[in-house]
Amino acid sequence: MLLEIDNLVKQYRKGPRANDGISLAIAEGEVFGLLGPNGAGKTTLVNQIIGLKVPTSGSIKIDGVDVVANPDYARKACSFQAQTQVPIAGLTAIQAIELVGQIRGGEKTSVQGKAAKLIESLEIREWANKMGATLSGGVRRIVAFCMAAVVPGRIVILDEPTNDIDPVRRRLLWNEVDALAKTGSAVLLITHNVLEAERAVNRLAIIDQGRIIGSGTAAELKGHDEEGMRLELVLEPGVEMPNRPSYLNHTVTSNRRMISKVRERDVAQALNWAQSLKEQGVVEEFVLGPTTLEDAYVRLVGRLDVLENKEASS
């Protein structure tokens, strides 16, 4: 395995453990998703991989090299797109991408060629010569992605890469992520956008309160969620949550939302029930559909509010 993390613990002086015994392994050519709500410990984990923070205990190895002891090795092996915006206020998009490529050891002309290609395929030509300070948040994030991809590390770490990005360019960006993996880089993708992750990753781990609470392929994680359907209700404001029929399982609620599982044979009655609630003015809208990774995610984390995070960012 290219990246091996074993029983990693990070304890800050104050507060609970930010990482509490995390173990995972990522192979070359793999896109690995790390999903979790805000404050789950995702960014703390990344900061330890690239040597910005030092673990309290446990080990991180890249190519078998202990990078806790050799952070310089980690920085050579990893290229990184931070969750915070990159400091490129005074540089144009193209200057930033090309300079980082050269700083990462790329040769000037090949870096220029690669930068031009990324700018074309992510459709940011019109901003290429604009100063970072004048770019919108979304374009700046695409530029940050290009900075991580222009001379990619053997591990490419992307922390919330699609925040603020429009849907068309999101799709283009996922294509580029795919291309990175095809050239042999391992991609570690940190996100709380479950639906996007489901499409983009080969394997994923779900992290909450510093622990990995589930991992595997999307299909493995969905497991028993895959059978049956999901019913999602949004209540009218100020209305109390109605009593649920007994055939609704694994229900999670928050504020005005409720998500339940429905077995195939109960679908018809569930639909009628939801329809009648709508007619009574209790329910604003409802959706009945196949289960998604989101359902597994909500079930594992045990709180529906983790999805509100996703909505805020998408």
Place this chain on the structure above:
Amino acid sequence: MPKVIRQYGLMLKWQALSQKPLLPLSMAVQVMIAVGFVIGISFFYPDINPTIAKFLTTGAPTIILLMIGLVLLPQIVGMSRKEGTFDYMWSLPIPRIVYIAADATIWVAVAIPGVIVALALGAVYFDFDLSISPLVIPALLLVATSGVLLGYTIAHGAPKPEMAHLATQILVFAIMIFSPVMYPVEQLPDWLAKIHSVLPIQYMADLSRGTLTDLDVDLGLAFIVVGTWCAVGFIATSILIRRRH
């Protein structure tokens, strides 16, 4: 080309471009401070003569260089710390000290026009002659570099960026009023003079005076003391920026 030189060149370009929006303004402010400083002195001393004016004007480079290194720089580094700039810059495969060296180069360059303007204007305005020794270049570079490195020490050593900001406020005051730059050390109370005998500030002033005028100054001692502080700043900065929390 050795790898580290290439890295330094790239980092210098990165920093120069990054600071570009701020650089002309910083330089202009430094020149204005220099001009204001020289003219302002004459208001303190209504019957100023060329000898006193020479002493005061040759204190100006030290004040300007320290203001940049110990005041402006920690504030800007503090701002960058808050914005998370270093989380990104320090994830790049480049020694952090190379980044610091490039950044320091820019700040020293920002300081130079102000220093030259202050000296030239002072000499013309108060009508005295400078006797410039070739040692002035290493002397002022040493003062500037020490100031900048001690500035990084404050900026990266402060547990919180806000604390570095506060420290700079105190330093402005301490340098301008309670340091023997604009007046001879003999005018300080003994206890304060003793403290200053181990601090770099009066020796920085000596370095500029000893290389710009015919005033009698122990240049050797000044080089040794400021050089030692420069080394302390370098070591402290190197340790602080390699720290991982």
